[in-house]
Amino acid sequence: MGNQCVIIEQFKFYMRHVRATPQSIKKADCLVIPFFSDKKPDVAFLSLDPGDKKYIATLAGPMKGEYECAQALLPYTLEKKIILMCLGLRTAWTQRKLVIASRKIAQACKSAKTLNVLISCVPLRVSSITLEKTCEILACNLEMGSYEFSQYKERQPHFIESIAYVYSGRSTCDAAVQKGAIIGQETHVVRNLANTPGGDMTPRHLAAEAKKQGKKYGVTVRSLGEKEMTDLKMGGILGVSRGSSEEAQLIIMEYWGAAKSKKPTVFVGKGITFDSGGLDLKPSSAMDEMHLDMSGGAAVIGAVCAIARMKLKVNVIGLIPAAENMPSGQSYRPGDVLVSMAGKTIQIANTDAEGRVILADALTYAERYSPSLVVDIATLTGAACIALGRFALGVCTPDEDLARAVCKIGEVSGDYAWPLPMWQEYEADIRGSVGDILNTVKSREAGATNGGMFLYQFAKKFPRWVHLDIAPTMTGSSDLALARGASGSGTRLLIEIVRSGL
Numbered sequence: 366m367g368n369q370c371v372i373i374e375q376f377k378f379y380m381r382h383v384r385a386t387p388q389s390i391k392k393a394d395c396l397v398i399p400f401f402s403d404k405k406p407d408v409a410f411l412s413l414d415p416g417d418k419k420y421i422a423t424l425a426g427p428m429k430g431e432y433e434c435a436q437a438l439l440p441y442t443l444e445k446k447i448i449l450m451c452l453g454l455r456t457a458w459t460q461r462k463l464v465i466a467s468r469k470i471a472q473a474c475k476s477a478k479t480l481n482v483l484i485s486c487v488p489l490r491v492s493s494i495t496l497e498k499t500c501e502i503l504a505c506n507l508e509m510g511s512y513e514f515s516q517y518k519e520r521q522p523h524f525i526e527s528i529a530y531v532y533s534g535r536s537t538c539d540a541a542v543q544k545g546a547i548i549g550q551e552t553h554v555v556r557n558l559a560n561t562p563g564g565d566m567t568p569r570h571l572a573a574e575a576k577k578q579g580k581k582y583g584v585t586v587r588s589l590g591e592k593e594m595t596d597l598k599m600g601g602i603l604g605v606s607r608g609s610s611e612e613a614q615l616i617i618m619e620y621w622g623a624a625k626s627k628k629p630t631v632f633v634g635k636g637i638t639f640d641s642g643g644l645d646l647k648p649s650s651a652m653d654e655m656h657l658d659m660s661g662g663a664a665v666i667g668a669v670c671a672i673a674r675m676k677l678k679v680n681v682i683g684l685i686p687a688a689e690n691m692p693s694g695q696s697y698r699p700g701d702v703l704v705s706m707a708g709k710t711i712q713i714a715n716t717d718a719e720g721r722v723i724l725a726d727a728l729t730y731a732e733r734y735s736p737s738l739v740v741d742i743a744t745l746t747g748a749a750c751i752a753l754g755r756f757a758l759g760v761c762t763p764d765e766d767l768a769r770a771v772c773k774i775g776e777v778s779g780d781y782a783w784p785l786p787m788w789q790e791y792e793a794d795i796r797g798s799v800g801d802i803l804n805t806v807k808s809r810e811a812g813a814t815n816g817g818m819f820l821y822q823f824a825k826k827f828p829r830w831v832h833l834d835i836a837p838t839m840t841g842s843s844d845l846a847l848a849r850g851a852s853g854s855g856t857r858l859l860i861e862i863v864r865s866g867l
């Protein structure tokens with residue numbers, strides 16, 4: 366019997382992001398006033414009662430700490446709340462802090478149960494970037510901070526209906542706010558897909574969701590089942606999937622926003638819908654979050670949809686090999702040798718290093734698009750978490766200029782990225798004794814690089830290729846002002862890679 370299929374009702378209504386008008390100021394039930402500890406809050410643009418202005422100044426006076434927040438009902442201007450957020454010192458204000466402050470503002474508005482929020486953007490301006498970029502980051506992170514996964518709960522969270530932005534009539538900010546909102550909202554889709562339990566989010570269900578999402582924005586989506594993958598000799602995906610009673614899928618998303626003659630960028634995302642480890646079973650403490658092991662695939666779905674929704678004049682292909690890694694009498698075994706689509710044989714040293722095995726076939730499939738750039742994204746290794754902690758995803762590519770460029774784009778996007786070495790010396794470690802390539806190395810040294818090196822064996826035909834290991838940033842935490850569970854890591858980075866024209 367199949368699993369009960371939970372249809373994800375993606376957000377029934379999204380938060381509306383609008384430019385502030387006299388009407389929206391009047392309609393707002395909450396005014397968000399960010400200010401620096403070394404400057405008085407600027408409320409001149411709000412037609413408030415002088416008594417309230419004085420009240421705000423008194424409240425803000427003692428507030429000094431970064432992200433310190435106060436909430437109050439205005440005593441004179443009736444039925445309006447204010448949320449004051451202290452940003453610390455003006456001279457210490459950065460884009461990274463803007464990201465966190467925006468999320469915390471959304472969380473404060475939610476807990477204050479406000480419906481129509483008015484926010485003054487000018488104080489949030491980061492001096493190293495434009496007001497437009499500031500607005501985009503604000504809108505995106507207001508969305509990201511407000512996210513909560515409540516699909517399986519009876520009690521639904523409070524929902525903010527609209528946000529009106531005050532940026533003193535700069536109409537170029539309108540478009541920036543909308544772009545930020547799109548990126549934030551598509552990140553919700555990614556987090557919903559990843560957070561859905563493994564019993565419901567099977568490979569076939571992931572494929573159905575990709576089709577549903579893609580259809581909204583003119584992305585063509587199809588998926589190959591096990592029969593078609595057998596014809597293509599995808600021994601990697603089929604090998605990993607053998608222990609599962611769920612059918613594996615290769616999800617293919619195509620967005621042609623530029624002339625077909627222009628070579629596309631191909632994204633390849635790991636779609637392990639549940640990673641038990643297989644016969645090399647994980648301990649239970651390491652297994653409970655493994656429904657998130659399709660986070661790379663989800664990021665690809667969200668990024669392709671966002672790019673299409675923004676109508677970017679680019680060509681982007683998304684490939685998501687989706688399978689479940691389970692132990693059973695049919696499972697692939699340690700010591701087995703799988704024949705990949707590329708013809709290279711993979712000697713399985715550990716069935717828990719399954720991500721790279723399914724990605725190998727998807728990378729080979731990518732060759733038919735003659736891409737100008739291939740980016741794969743995967744929750745690939747626990748070793749990347751040990752190396753980087755929670756704040757950066759790992760970047761692996763032998764092309765060091767490309768690694769530098771990706772890390773720089775990471776900083777712009779808010780998906781912070783950091784390079785791991787990919788020198789030729791590491792290649793010797795993954796040479797197989799029985800097959801061509803080992804899927805993992807016995808020692809625990811350089812685990813993230815080993816994963817990257819394995820994938821590189823299947824990416825040598827591409828002019829440029831980069832692997833993103835998002836295991837470190839797979840989940841949110843309170844210091845990131847993100848709800849627990851899936852963080853949507855890599856979605857913004859993939860979008861920004863394409864937008865930057867890399």
Ligand code: BES
Pocket residue numbers: 640642658715717718719720744745746747748805806812836837839
């Ligand atoms: N999905 C895991 C990696 C992972 C671990 C992601 C923790 C997020 C959080 C991957 O398939 C895996 O199990 N990797 C092994 C590789 C090892 C057997 C070489 C690991 O990291 O331990």
Ligand code: ZN
Pocket residue numbers: 640642716717718719720
């Ligand atoms: Zn694994």
Ligand code: ZN
Pocket residue numbers: 637640658717719720744745
């Ligand atoms: Zn895995």
